């Protein structure tokens with residue numbers, strides 16, 4: 001049998017009912033302590049937040065070997081799995097054989113000591129997954145990705161892959177990164193002095209996508225229910241704890257769904273994901289609850305168990321105006337809500353997640369369905385405690401003429417979006433969708449405070465080291 005085949009994961013060992021059997025365990029040393037008569041190694045392999053305790057009789061091993069077993073070193077240990085003598089763990093391994101795969105010099109290994117700041121850990125993104133915090137976050141992140149696919153698959157949605165490089169620049173969701181192979185030091189120019197993208201790789205100007213929605217609509221108008229789950233890019237210079245320049249987004253798009261169906265789906269989806277985390281990630285959540293956010297688990301349960309408030313933007317503005325609270329940004333019908341306003345509604349006024357609907361058309365995208373009042377659109381934002389906006393969505397404008405009218409108002413050339421308009425020309429149907437920011441979800445579920453700490457390699461202004 002291969003070495004890998006013989007290895008038992010630490011998660012497996014800690015859950016095992018077997019005793020007095022030989023096992024092979026592999027992982028990285030978290031701590032070593034002890035005395036002349038006995039040494040204890042806490043070993044972690046990332047399969048669980050918990051370590052396995054390896055008990056070593058120093059007289060049975062060369063002194064040289066024991067000296068090199070320091071925090072960060074990687075080991076193979078063979079030994080007997082027994083009931084643990086100490087408290088805190090059900091089992092431990094009595095070492096019979098130890099092999100060091102790789103040493104970690106105590107003088108220079110950055111994770112030698114516990115309690116580094118999250119800011120410092122961001123500078124060592126290649127090592128921070130070995131900390132308890134990032135191990136927990138990355139496991140929860142994985143569980144959420146899996147649960148998203150499971151949720152949609154179980155409900156008849158098809159996973160649709162939409163392009164990351166896009167030739168349509170009318171999505172309007174944020175500033176875009178350009179994609180080009182032109183020689184930056186010697187740009188070809190047209191007669192009127194502009195960059196000549198006809199000589200570019202795609203024969204036109206292209207960008208990294210800010211959203212897969214427009215293409216997902218193509219899928220919905222054929223397969224009924226689709227979703228995307230991929231990276232999106234926004235070149236906005238917003239240095240906030242909730243924005244990344246590269247983030248992952250989940251965008252379901254459903255034919256024959258109106259705004260109420262859309263809201264129902266968004267609420268059910270979020271509750272499912274949070275419940276999935278409570279059911280499957282409890283040891284990680286308990287750790288995060290203890291270390292970072294004592295209300296985390298209560299908050300997650302609260303969101304699962306309570307209905308979201310559904311409210312008109314106009315009423316939301318009234319509540320904010322009457323709150324008597326001094327906000328940094330103005331509150332006025334027609335202005336977009338800032339995160340401070342969103343959080344006031346959620347955390348102080350309703351004390352529940354809020355779905356705000358029917359926003360003024362001027363502050364929402366051109367593709368949202370116009371209400372009969374001619375002033376507002378069938379938009380919905382789901383607002384969460386500590387996060388603010390976690391989902392943005394809408395019923396889409398399905399009427400050809402109204403959509404063209406909106407494009408003219410906003411200054412989008414209909415011919416640039418001919419294919420999008422043809423969806424309204426041939427077999428148009430009511431349809432709706434939304435976008436969930438994956439990292440905002442992971443922020444909420446882990447209770448972490450900064451979005452840079454819930455993605456392995458954050459991309460933010462002036463930061464793309466790893």
Ligand code: ATP
Nearest residue numbers: 173234242243244247389390391392435436437440
């Ligand atoms: P915000 O107002 O918070 O900047 P937005 O209205 O620009 O967000 P949408 O275009 O509606 O965002 O995108 C859908 C979802 O994607 C948002 O609800 C949010 O969860 C997430 N999101 C948007 N921008 C970012 C970003 N820069 N980093 C991480 N997540 C984001």
Ligand code: MN
Nearest residue numbers: 381389391392
């Ligand atoms: Mn939005």
